[in-house]
Amino acid sequence: MLIENIALFRSIASLGTLSATARQMGVPVMTVSRRLASLESEVGVRLFHRTSRSVSLTPEGEAFLPYAISLLETHDAALAALAAGDSGLQGVLKVTAPNLIGRSIIVPALTRLMADNPLLKVDLTLTDGIVDLAGTGLDLAIRVSPLNSSELIATRLATNPRVLCAAPDYIRRFGKPAVVADLVGHPCLTLHGIPSWPFRIGEEIRWIRVNGPFTANSIEAIRAACRDGAGLAVMTYWDVEECLRQGCLERIEMKDAELPELGMWGVYPTRRQIPRRTRAVMDAIKAHLIQQET
CATH class of the missing domain: 1.10.10.10 (Winged helix-like DNA-binding domain superfamily/Winged helix DNA-binding domain)
Structure with missing residues (x-):
């Protein structure tokens, strides 16, 4: 054949x-x-x-x-x-990643890797949905999730804590919630179909229902509305890292609860014959994340 x-x-x-x-x-x-x-x-x-x-x-x-x-x-x-003896990677690598993290983290990491490996080609799909890797012929999916590595064939690329945040102007005008019960008095920005936020209170994870004037189908829209002072938002650290660093968003800590941590994972369809370029992309993403933290 x-x-x-x-x-x-x-x-x-x-x-x-x-x-x-x-x-x-x-x-x-x-x-x-x-x-x-x-x-x-x-x-x-x-x-x-x-x-x-x-x-x-x-x-x-x-x-x-x-x-x-x-x-x-x-x-x-x-x-x-x-080709292992060659100095560079080659072939086509098909990758999928969430929209916001894809643009801010995955694209820069891939761009640098391609500059060092002229024979490497990348086919990137950005989507906030879950894509079937095997059925679509993808080599690698970048996912933000509380996955255990035993549930899928996955490598943890970085921790990715959830972050409750708001714009400095919003905090000046309305203050910060100090405890979970204070969320009732604040407009909360939510994703479609997720009207509750998870908090670890003691040893228990509880989903607290929140309300607000704005809901959207993308993290990018939630971040933009939060940055513009529309209310509070829960996003992951790598969705808002640049905004936190630049000061356009501020992190809010609760006295009586904390948000459960997520991870950023590289997920691939099989344990066998993982191409060298797939491993190289995951290493490049890890290196980029470390550089962003320093």
Whole structure:
């Protein structure tokens, strides 16, 4: 089997149409259809149900997909091993990250890594949603979460504490809450579907319901509203590190409670044949975070 046809199979499974795969590869749809037919002829089964608008995996295609992914990973690992003696990294690395952290941390780290490795290419997807790594062919996902490393194949890149904060002008006008009960008297800025904030009170984690005039679907919007003095917000440290350092936001500590800590994780789809470039990206992100803290 040609490795290019196996990669095409994975792309079709991820994108859901032959035309989208053709656009991604920069080839005619007929070429994609012909190569898929060649692969199906070689394996002796039909891999996709086809309609005029989309395709979906047959049971045989579902069974073949993890083997296809494993073959592609092995192929990439073999190339990486052969290139191990070279001074630089090479190949395409597909990464996903949250929007705000992606722009402020991941992009600078990747830019520096690419400058040092001219043959390395990066395909970055910024989204605050959770992306299926294996199904989309991604090599690495940067996630902010209370994950335990045993739950997913993950490496902790940094601690990422939750932070209650407000703009200095807001604090001058309305003061700071001192205890959790004081939150009732303050406008609180929340993400869609998350009307409560977690606090560790004694040995217990309690979700405290808050209210305010502004809710949004992105951390970036919450940070902007908080910076403009619209109210209090709970965000993670690496979402607001620059604002805290520059003084446009101030951290608020509670006397009777603290916010549970999160982590920033590098999550990858398999423990086997992790490409050298994937490890290098995680090292670059760690180095960038350390530099930001100093």
